[in-house]
Amino acid sequence: MSLWQFFAQNRAEVWQLTLEHLWMVGISMAIAVAIGVPVGVWLTRRQVMEKPVLGVANVIQTIPSLALFGFLLPAPWIGARAERIAVLALVLYALLPVIRNTYVGIMGVDRAVVEAGRGMGMTGRQLLFQVELPLALSVIIAGVRVATVISVGLATIAAAIGAGGLGEFIFRGLAMVNNVVILAGAVPAALLALLADFGLGLLEKRLRPA
Amino acid sequence: MRPASHFMPADAHPDVAVEFRDVSYRLDHGGTLLHGLNLAVRRGELLVLLGRSGSGKTTTLKLVNRLLDPSSGQVLVEGRASTQWDPIQLRRHIGYAIQDVGLFPHFNVERNIGLVPSLEGWPQQRIQERVRELLQLVGLEPQIAHRRPRELSGGQRQRVGVARALAADPPILLMDEPFGALDALTRAELQREFLNLQQRLRKTTVFVTHDLREALLLGSRVALLESGRLLATYTPEEFLHAKEPLAAAYVAAFLADSKTQGGA
Numbered sequence: 001m002s003l004w005q006f007f008a009q010n011r012a013e014v015w016q017l018t019l020e021h022l023w024m025v026g027i028s029m030a031i032a033v034a035i036g037v038p039v040g041v042w043l044t045r046r047q048v049m050e051k052p053v054l055g056v057a058n059v060i061q062t063i064p065s066l067a068l069f070g071f072l073l074p075a076p077w078i079g080a081r082a083e084r085i086a087v088l089a090l091v092l093y094a095l096l097p098v099i100r101n102t103y104v105g106i107m108g109v110d111r112a113v114v115e116a117g118r119g120m121g122m123t124g125r126q127l128l129f130q131v132e133l134p135l136a137l138s139v140i141i142a143g144v145r146v147a148t149v150i151s152v153g154l155a156t157i158a159a160a161i162g163a164g165g166l167g168e169f170i171f172r173g174l175a176m177v178n179n180v181v182i183l184a185g186a187v188p189a190a191l192l193a194l195l196a197d198f199g200l201g202l203l204e205k206r207l208r209p210a
Numbered sequence: 211m212r213p214a215s216h217f218m219p220a221d222a223h224p225d226v227a228v229e230f231r232d233v234s235y236r237l238d239h240g241g242t243l244l245h246g247l248n249l250a251v252r253r254g255e256l257l258v259l260l261g262r263s264g265s266g267k268t269t270t271l272k273l274v275n276r277l278l279d280p281s282s283g284q285v286l287v288e289g290r291a292s293t294q295w296d297p298i299q300l301r302r303h304i305g306y307a308i309q310d311v312g313l314f315p316h317f318n319v320e321r322n323i324g325l326v327p328s329l330e331g332w333p334q335q336r337i338q339e340r341v342r343e344l345l346q347l348v349g350l351e352p353q354i355a356h357r358r359p360r361e362l363s364g365g366q367r368q369r370v371g372v373a374r375a376l377a378a379d380p381p382i383l384l385m386d387e388p389f390g391a392l393d394a395l396t397r398a399e400l401q402r403e404f405l406n407l408q409q410r411l412r413k414t415t416v417f418v419t420h421d422l423r424e425a426l427l428l429g430s431r432v433a434l435l436e437s438g439r440l441l442a443t444y445t446p447e448e449f450l451h452a453k454e455p456l457a458a459a460y461v462a463a464f465l466a467d468s469k470t471q472g473g474a
Contacts (some may be wrong), residue, residue, distance in 0.1 A: 109395070110310075112308060112309075112310030112311065113312045113314060113315070114253060114310065115277070115304065115312055116308060116312025116313070118277060118301070119275055119301060120326050120374070121298045121299070121302035121303075121326065122298075122329060126329065134316050154290075164397075183438055209316050
């Protein structure tokens with residue numbers, strides 16, 4: 001049976017798992033941005049915290065994903081549903097690129113521009129929202145882009161703990177020693193990653209200041 | 211010792227817009243950038259701070275709009291200690307132009323110039339009128355209002371920087387080598403225009419430069435700084451005949467420079 005035949009015969013399930021996959025990645029990226037951007041901004045104001053915070057985020061990244069899913073199983077509330085564990089793990093992995101790029105992006109804003117803004121009497125909030133964040137936005141999006149591509153790949157492993165997504169096909173195919181079934185999960189996952197990379201890349205380019 | 215009054219000191223002179231009283235500025239980890247500065251800037255004058263890099267010129271400037279606060283002593287702005295001003299109010303009351311201009315690259319010229327008015331909540335209509343007026347004042351075409359800073363030449367950008375500093379009609383201007391990064395011709399042009407502008411507007415201005423020619427051209431007085439100390443204050447006329455060794459050295463270098471340029 002070819003891959004096309006498999007897709008044709010299992011259209012509903014392919015669609016279902018793709019949606020699950022997207023949902024997992026989407027929710028976790030939203031949470032990672034909601035946490036990571038404020039933390040990155042905070043680091044620019046408390047620069048002594050930069051090394052410890054980025055260090056912790058870095059260490060999290062080094063934990064093998066399968067192990068991280070396992071570690072989170074006994075966690076209260078989170079551990080009760082496989083999808084919650086998957087989302088939390090994806091958030092943890094996504095934090096480093098989001099925090100780091102927010103920090104680097106804001107620190108990279110031309111000092112003369114920030115100085116002029118302060119000298120003209122902008123409040124810290126005005127400076128952040130009207131100057132620093134808009135000028136750092138393309139760098140922040142670049143971080144979100146990296147995090148998203150990583151998440152799309154990592155989310156396939158979430159199937160190992162029963163969280164669903166395109167990894168279902170991959171693990172099923174592995175168990176059945178059937179390459180077509182593995183590819184039925186791997187190819188759409190790869191396409192999603194490429195699509196996210198391309199789309200966010202466009203956005204990043206559009207938002208890049210002169 | 212003077213009392214650290216929180217209100218307008220009884221001895222504050224009404225003709226003085228900015229006054230430094232025994233002002234020192236030290237860094238947190240040692241190092242003193244400014245030693246016991248005493249200096250008064252009169253209303254309507256253009257006082258030049260002249261000195262090499264590291265002499266404390268920029269530090270002095272930033273103490274006026276509270277980008278820095280003195281470690282000891284007082285900076286009186288309009289008779290009130292700078293630390294008694296709300297920094298945001300104080301800065302909106304003082305025009306600020308710097309060498310790197312610091313135009314916002316994501317704002318067009320109009321939004322750049324209209325920044326302080328818009329922060330102050332002026333109606334849109336009034337901001338637009340003011341921007342048009344200012345563009346004319348600094349010799350720029352009104353069409354430029356919708357361009358981004360990257361589409362301007364260095365000279366145009368600097369003019370926009372000056373217009374932006376003047377936007378809310380502040381009584382005091384701080385200028386930190388605003389023409390320093392320009393080519394010689396454009397610089398001379400902007401200096402002349404700025405002189406005209408200053409003679410019309412009579413803003414109290416503190417102007418930082420390391421260029422004696424600029425100092426003598428623009429300044430009503432020149433304060434000479436070295437290693438964080440004020441050596442002396444001169445009128446341009448006095449400066450040329452000053453006995454002070456550094457002043458004399460400046461003049462000598464200036465004359466030698468003019469000679470080579472004249473011979474070229």
